[in-house]
Amino acid sequence: MSIHTLMRKLQDFEGPRLVPLGADFFAASFFLMKLLPARFMLERAAEQGHLRPGATICESSSGTFGLALAMLAAQYGYRLILVSDWALDRHLRRRLIELGAEVAIVDRPAPIGGLQQSRLDRLDVYLRDIPGSYWPSQYHNPDNPLSYGKVAEQLVDRVGLIDCLVGPVGSGGSMSGTSRYLRALFPDLHAIGVDTPNSVLFGQPSSKLDLSGLGGNILPGNVDHSQFDEVHWLTPAEVFHATHQLHRSHGLFMGPTSGAAYRVAEWWSRNNPGKTVVVLFPDEGHRYVETVYDQQWLETIAGWPGPFPANPVTVAAPTQPMASWSRFAWKRRTLDAVLATAGAGHGQAAG
Numbered sequence: 001m002s003i004h005t006l007m008r009k010l011q012d013f014e015g016p017r018l019v020p021l022g023a024d025f026f027a028a029s030f031f032l033m034k035l036l037p038a039r040f041m042l043e044r045a046a047e048q049g050h051l052r053p054g055a056t057i058c059e060s061s062s063g064t065f066g067l068a069l070a071m072l073a074a075q076y077g078y079r080l081i082l083v084s085d086w087a088l089d090r091h092l093r094r095r096l097i098e099l100g101a102e103v104a105i106v107d108r109p110a111p112i113g114g115l116q117q118s119r120l121d122r123l124d125v126y127l128r129d130i131p132g133s134y135w136p137s138q139y140h141n142p143d144n145p146l147s148y149g150k151v152a153e154q155l156v157d158r159v160g161l162i163d164c165l166v167g168p169v170g171s172g173g174s175m176s177g178t179s180r181y182l183r184a185l186f187p188d189l190h191a192i193g194v195d196t197p198n199s200v201l202f203g204q205p206s207s208k209l210d211l212s213g214l215g216g217n218i219l220p221g222n223v224d225h226s227q228f229d230e231v232h233w234l235t236p237a238e239v240f241h242a243t244h245q246l247h248r249s250h251g252l253f254m255g256p257t258s259g260a261a262y263r264v265a266e267w268w269s270r271n272n273p274g275k276t277v278v279v280l281f282p283d284e285g286h287r288y289v290e291t292v293y294d295q296q297w298l299e300t301i302a303g304w305p306g307p308f309p310a311n312p313v314t315v316a317a318p319t320q321p322m323a324s325w326s327r328f329a330w331k332r333r334t335l336d337a338v339l340a341t342a343g344a345g346h347g348q349a350a351g
């Protein structure tokens with residue numbers, strides 16, 4: 001049996017379910033979006049001889065990618081070491097351990113790059129010490145965005161012409177990959193990335209992040225900035241509020257990165273009638289029952305319980321301070337090109 005047949009037991013869980021949210025507005029709602037890139041990366045690594053049978057996989061993750069790897073590693077006989085931090089909730093941790101993963105927690109942020117960098121530093125030690133170990137490296141491995149060809153194909157099959165794609169950006173794989181494939185058919189596709197203030201992904205100065213899944217303090221190679229027409233930043237309180245609205249309005253019990261993408265996609269769809277919008281919802285809400293779906297926990301979040309703006313503020317530069325929902329016309333430029341013009345606009349709001 002080929003390695004391809006072997007690794008595809010969970011294939012039916014990889015693709016999204018299509019849920020209409022309004023006229024010409026669809027959610028691509030995943031059980032666990034990272035199953036697809038995780039399987040694809042392991043399969044390619046096995047094919048190319050980088051991942052030998054029974055070898056140790058080491059990865060830095062505090063969420064869905066780690067879970068996807070653990071599900072696959074358990075079935076296909078790999079040892080898995082995950083390096084994580086506070087963002088790893090106790091339910092997920094229990095599940096990872098049940099699946100046989102070894103979980104290492106770092107708690108001291110590196111002076112540059114914060115906890116994300118200290119996770120990578122710890123990872124380096126494992127990779128050096130364990131012979132034959134393999135690092136999927138979801139932030140930089142080109143097989144991550146490549147795997148989304150399958151998602152693009154499924155979306156086109158189900159929806160047909162797509163005018164706008166909206167999704168959260170973490171490693172960048174899902175939005176960069178899906179947009180790139182969709183543009184082969186629809187060159188005018190409008191791609192919108194959703195990030196959060198203090199995340200360096202689209203030019204904010206690095207500072208502590210209170211969200212996981214989207215944004216980051218280190219720039220991943222898999223964020224292909226030239227794919228994005230527009231970028232939005234939402235504060236954690238705005239993200240959690242939107243997640244509740246998604247649940248209450250559509251019955252979809254999803255994680256906070258889905259809520260973030262929903263807020264932006266619903267706004268764009270409302271303002272562009274007749275255009276077909278697809279929004280990516282990466283995971284379900286069960287992991288967040290004791291946080292995002294818990295009123296007491298929400299009371300501890302800055303800015304909760306609102307009020308929340310119904311529209312974003314358009315900013316002149318992605319580097320400026322953002323106190324609430326903000327948007328910037330990225331126009332498919334590289335990060336360097338945007339930052340070169342940001343100096344002039346720094347600190348100004350365009351209303």
Ligand SMILES: Cc1ncc(COP(=O)(O)O)c(C=O)c1O
Pocket residue numbers: 063064065168169170171172173174175212213214255257258282283
């Ligand atoms: C829950 C969740 N949403 C969204 C994302 C962002 O997706 P991507 O890494 O493809 O940019 C991630 C990434 O880990 C995630 O875990």
